[in-house]
Amino acid sequence: MSFFTSEKFSIPIKYDDTSIFNEDHLLMDGETYPYDELCTIIYSGNSKYINGVQLNKKIGLTLLFIKKGELPYPFNIDNVTGFAKFDFERGLIPTNVRSGKVLEFVYEYIRKRTFAQRLKLFKDTLKKYDKFSFHEGLPEFHNNGDLYDRGKFEGNFREMNEKGKIINGERYGGYSNKVNDPFIYGFERGTKFFGMIADNVTFSNTVNRDVLFTLLNNLYSTGKMLD
Structure with a gap:
């Protein structure tokens, strides 16, 4: 980028x-x-x-x-x-x-x-634990696409990709005050508060983003991050 x-x-x-x-x-x-x-x-x-x-x-x-x-x-x-x-x-x-x-x-x-x-390091972690995180406290990715944040299940990337709900990059603010952040990644989970607010799960995809994209692309094509 x-x-x-x-x-x-x-x-x-x-x-x-x-x-x-x-x-x-x-x-x-x-x-x-x-x-x-x-x-x-x-x-x-x-x-x-x-x-x-x-x-x-x-x-x-x-x-x-x-x-x-x-x-x-x-x-x-x-x-x-x-x-x-x-x-x-x-x-x-x-x-x-x-x-x-x-x-x-x-x-x-x-x-x-x-x-x-770097890819091998996290593939080896996936092979041993069936999950990985780039750092303690950051989102935890499971081999089947499940995403956990601080121990809470947030959704499944494979399922959200099949539904066309993936978020990749974000612009926020109006014309008079706009910020473009291409590193936002996640998925649209639905809405809350009677449909008035989008219930999105996103994180800043700045840590080993090439590694994560490689593993996610494998998930989207084969159903697993690691075959």
């Missing part, structure tokens, strides 16, 4: 005075973070409009590293051996636009480079 016009960059690339993204590792504050220990990519962004004029764009990138091997379940902050967070915001008057473009570039580079290993 692109928030900026693509430009040609190459690895290694410097993000700021303390962070350099290399071919197989991030060097930040003098510490080395190997990509083969990366388990989680959190990537988010949105844009805000006032009276049809785009005021700002935001991008956030967070990387979580663990020791090589099996991913603990449930996964929590105690399992993290390395943490890197980058934020960029572009206002109405563009300043330092290159930083946003670099952040987008390194996200795509690292995402593609580490996709197979």
